Amino acid sequence: MKSVTAGGRIVCLRCNAMSKRTRVQCGGPAVRSKTKCRFHGGRSTGPVTEQGKQRSAQAKTIHGNDTRLDRQVNRLDMKRLRLYARILGVPFRSDVGDKRL
Numbered sequence: 448m449k450s451v452t453a454g455g456r457i458v459c460l461r462c463n464a465m466s467k468r469t470r471v472q473c474g475g476p477a478v479r480s481k482t483k484c485r486f487h488g489g490r491s492t493g494p495v496t497e498q499g500k501q502r503s504a505q506a507k508t509i510h511g512n513d514t515r516l517d518r519q520v521n522r523l524d525m526k527r528l529r530l531y532a533r534i535l536g537v538p539f540r541s542d543v544g545d546k547r548l
């Protein structure tokens with residue numbers, strides 16, 4: 448069944464999910480080339496195959512704003528700073544454990 452949205456400018460499938468409680472079909476527009484709306488599982492649920500999961504794990508940021516590459520670069524930069532601090536003989540913040548330094 449077709450659903451019309453955006454003031455009649457977009458015609459798409461209507462989500463065919465049915466409410467368990469009211470037994471009424473969802474009225475939302477289905478995600479493109481899918482039969483469910485974004486609330487009822489129309490969007491991707493992630494990689495399925497083992498190969499796809501590995502590829503996703505390689506590319507995906509685990510948490511925070513940085514990618515793995517960014518964190519690795521930061522780690523190396525901090526290592527370099529620690530080395531410079533040791534050469535100069537000044538205390539390095541995380542080595543001393545004092546956040547005020």
Ligand SMILES: [Zn+2]
Nearest residue numbers: 462473484487
């Ligand atoms: Zn729906």
